[in-house]
């Protein structure tokens with residue numbers, strides 16, 4: 001009989017949301033009556049209430065998050081950790097709170113519509129292959145910028161990468177021991193750089209990252225049709 005590894009989720013919500021141009025960091029903006037980050041945490045609880053949740057927040061928002069939880073009677077248990085100046089730094093701080101072996105999902109706090117099947121598929125694939133990164137096929141044509149202009153590239157050769165990105169704990173820890181590089185845009189790029197293979201698993205077009213103002217319109221629509 002195979003032993004079930006403990007499951008962790010580091011939910012990174014330590015950013016400031018500059019592209020949203022809102023007075024609050026976007027993870028705290030209300031969608032369907034509650035902060036985006038609460039929707040995200042609920043998705044992981046719905047998948048498995050035993051997942052150990054580490055929520056990474058901007059240092060200056062730790063107290064206001066506690067107040068928001070009180071205001072919304074939000075009782076789902078989670079640990080909070082102060083973030084870094086970049087996503088890389090925030091993941092690293094979250095990782096410091098994970099002890100021992102297990103599977104660690106890193107998920108953007110601003111992807112509140114990730115479905116349970118996607119989370120389950122990612123943990124299962126990571127248990128088997130060591131890594132699992134959720135991705136979807138591009139819907140648009142893609143052009144590569146060249147020095148002089150641009151040229152078409154075959155989109156069947158590309159995937160749009162989402163989160164969760166799940167890894168065996170030892171692999172993720174080793175990857176985050178190195179110093180940050182500019183091309184690290186996600187955990188897969190960090191892990192790949194130490195020579196570990198990346199396994200892709202199917203994501204969902206609903207699993208949007210709330211980034212710019214029009215995403216909030218989509219978010220309200222998704223929240224009411226789930």
Ligand SMILES: Nc1ccn([C@@H]2O[C@H](COP(=O)(O)OP(=O)(O)OP(=O)(O)O)[C@@H](O)[C@H]2O)c(=O)n1
Pocket residue numbers: 012013014015016017018019020026027056083084085086087088090091108109110111209210211
């Ligand atoms: N220092 C940082 C930067 C980002 N994030 C988190 O990483 C996720 C994806 O990042 P992004 O959408 O870029 O969020 P922001 O950095 O907040 O947005 P922007 O780039 O527009 O400033 C978000 O949940 C964000 O809170 C983080 O935990 N710590």
Ligand SMILES: C[C@](O)(CO)[C@H](O)COP(=O)(O)O
Pocket residue numbers: 087108161162163185186187209211
């Ligand atoms: C991790 C991520 O959401 C995968 O698509 C994305 O790379 C985050 O990028 P951002 O520059 O922080 O928006």
